[in-house]
Amino acid sequence: MIPAEPAAPSRLARWYRTSLVGHPAGRDFRQLWIGDTISQVGTQIGTIALPLLAVSVLGADEFEMGLLATFQHLAFLVVGLPAGAWVDRMRKRNVLIAGDLVRGVALLSLPLAWLAGVLTFPLVLAVATVIGVATVFFDVAYQSYLPSLVPSSRISEGNAKLQVSHSVAQVAGPGLGGVLVRALGAPLVILVDAVSFLASAVFVLRIRHRDERAPGNDRRALHVEIGEGLGFVFRQPLLRRIVATTGASNLFGGISNALLVLYAIRDLGVGEAGLGLALSVGAIGGLAGALLAGPLIRLVGEGRTIALALLPGLPALALVPLAAGHSRPVAIAMLAASTAVVGVGIVVYNVAQVSFRQRLCPRRLLGRMNASVRFVVWGTMPVGAFLGGIIGSEYGVLTAFWVGVAGQALGALPVLLSPLVRMRDLPRHLDEHADTEPAPQS
Template identity: 40%
Template sequence: MSVSVSDAAASEVGSGRFLRFWTAQTVSQAGQRFGLVALPVVAIDTLHAGAAEVGYLTAALTVCYLLIGLPAGAWVDRWSKRSTMIAAAVVRAAVLAGIPVLWAFDRLSLVWLYAVAVIVGVASVFFDVAYQSYVPFIVADKDIERANARLESSAQISAAGGPAVAGLLLKAVSAPVVIAVDALAYVVCAGFLTTVKDSEPSRRAKEGEDSRLARDILDGVRFVVGHPVLRRLCVTVGVSNFFATLAMTLTPLLILRTLGLGSTVMGVVLGVGTLGGLLASLTLPKVRARFDAGKVMAVGLVLAGFSMAAFPLAGTLAGSATVIPVALLVLGQFGMTWGAVTFNIAQVSVRQRVCPKNMLARMTASIRFVVWGSMPVAAVLAGWLGTHIGIVPCLWIGVVGGFLTALPVIGMDRLIRSAAPAPASGV
């Protein structure tokens, strides 16, 4: 049975339920950006981690998609997605709050940091699967792309302001203290989510399906593999994330050690650069009104790959005037996030439109199993390559691989047009 948003107010992107959800996600994103800047700084500056240890930390945050990504999708399709997000936010707040506590008592170590990263990663799996499956239950199908664009715009504002503010805070207080802001943001996020009402039914109660987990997981995987649009998107996003992770894992080391710019400059560079993502989210609805989704996705990926080259290029200028590598990093981050966000909004919206609503979580989890599952492998590989061949050569490998990611989406518009909006599936 097809599920739709029942009341007229909920069909609009400006409705109260969407605005409260949007606020919750914005607060969560802002805090998360603090953590993304502060965690590697804790590892590098406080615990004296090298390239390999930073790679392990990134892997700890993402390996959970390989371990529980697929069953998470089956579970979230059974559970209330809103309740799942609330629980995940609370768990992340609790474990992140432990970092400044352990640091204050001189008990913080890399082992503890890895453990916190794994727990945060597990909670993030459930939150992200529920989050990307939730939008069709609070807005009408015609508003999905606009809703995703607005959500992404706030994410990019957070990405722009979060690292910059974190960088300034890191100048005044220690990195473990900055992570406490991340924990507080998740508490606020959970509070706003408790006020959101949606049209999601109790799937098991209404459909009376058996509760075998293995069957649900297999149904989700088969659906993605058998769907021509979702299959290509899965390959594209998986390859893209692999090479982006390869490059981005070593970016803090590039900025802090190779270029010697310091954590404050790192936060400002990443924050200012990600304004490109905000521009992408604001312009995408108009771009999509003129061009098909496949073309938009391909151009976004090519732009991201081209812009990523600024990072290793800046690394070759170590020892030169500071303004030159900083300018390259800002321009590279600006273009990379512009292209990546353009691609991401378009591909997520396509996925949500072609997938039955009662398969959304399993579809999302199946794709994220591949996408995020590739990230710990790339992170560990980045640590090994950074140690053995150097940071800059490893970044160039990421750039070359980034250009390859556009290949699966070339000529994809015909497939998208032939994929009519899907009704609820019996699988």
């Protein structure tokens, strides 16, 4: 009797074996990915719930909404630089766990205060500040930890998968958040975000890889170590241009983002569920960008992808202020279209530029490099948010949006007028361990 031939492996099985999640060294990455996915869904629900809490429960105006967005991102400007040096001295896994726990507990205080009848706008600002500080440390450690969990040749794949989670959360989170806010109220919905951070901490705890703390005898004065991170970023001509574009985009984007919820609810009249629907439908663009990033980078080249990815989204930014005066369905559609088109470009751009700088930087400087980049590109966001509150209260919300549109268009020039447009492959750091794969975890 002739033995039957084994069935050919399914397409899903072949994908699993060849992808990062099925790689022998991929177990720890899976824990990071699952934890991040849970956290991202909760965060996207909280992203719409926190400003809705300020608008619908506390009656915040233009200036207060600008102030809330300022406090949400102020930590990147205040502690962004020393955070990189501190993270390089710590075990990054521990930083991730602490960041999740702090954010979860801080968010829990808001629904508890609401139930006790003591919820105030200053408390919301305080919680936003604490979450911002914890996020600074978490994000720096997160981007610096990934290269130690995956092979160097698969960093782009790892970043793309993490970006898929972020994009899926952007699709599901705001719509779900808008419906939940309408049904339960913003304070109770924030509880969902708090629980997601605690769940994320559980999965990070399951990571077996233990990164080593930097030897104490190698440490120098904090300002010297900070200077090394800044020096690396600003000595790299291509990285300088990427940082300039991202920083300008976040500065002027911060003007618009600070006022979006107030504009949508008060001026456009789309309602909580309508705003959530617009953001969820629009976030499909981000999901598409995450799925397309890898193939596009391989087809077009990393340099050209960074230079050109933002172009399609620039005219789409104008759809937000142009939505004024239209009916509710049309306004929702215009908000969704703008978010979708802009999202494709931003996600592709981020996957390409983050992977480039992770490969370019020596491992010992990753924390300080990431913190230096975040200090510049995220540090502009509280400035933009504060300006948005002032412009909105003095000259109107629409004026603030048009300033944001014009500024983001000009901000793309540093990469558009750079050698990146002509480059397919980008330089990388020739670390002696850069191409070695982490040992499989038993």
